[in-house]
Amino acid sequence: MSSLTKVLVVVVLLMLVGFTIVTNETKPTDNLLVSEEVKITENAKVANSSIISYKEIGEWTVTWYGPRFHGKKTANGEVYDQMALTAAHRSFSFGTLLRITNPKNNKAVIIRINDRGPVSKKFGLDLSKGAAEELDIVKTGVAKVKVEQVYLKGVNFPVISIN
DSSP states (O other), X not given: OOHHHHHHHHHHHHHHHTSOOOOOOSXXXXXXEOOSSOOOOHHHHHHHHTTEEEEEEEEEEEEEEOTTTTTSBOTTSSBOOTXXXXXXXXXXXXXXXXXXXXXXXXXXXXXXXXXXXXXXXXXXXXXXXXXXXXXXXXXXXXXXXXXXXXXXXTOSSBOBOOO
């Protein structure tokens, strides 16, 4: 199969899956949420781990936002759902996927950039309430997290979600 065909197959599979992986394992790479809609079986998770790679960006301080903005338009024009796995960043392209890991509990989530922010330069991201809940940072409101950009292996550009 040609490289282009492989990439197209991966993109179609990711679209069908809805970028969702949910597990209850304890390893950071296995305890991974990618979206809200579909649970991936163990076989799909193994297949997925062979096509996705991550580039470490660094450790950032993040916060979350939710109820006050729920139902309003985000900077990319979609309606904000506080329980979706999304985030605001000042400059990443809309649709960019990032894996966020809470080093205190090794919980990880993959979020999609759909808004601009945070306003305060102290924070690298404003996570949705849903992402903050998955990382167990709702009560503290602020946390230091590990941030990685999501890539398809063998492709020289970051994964941008397809909406």
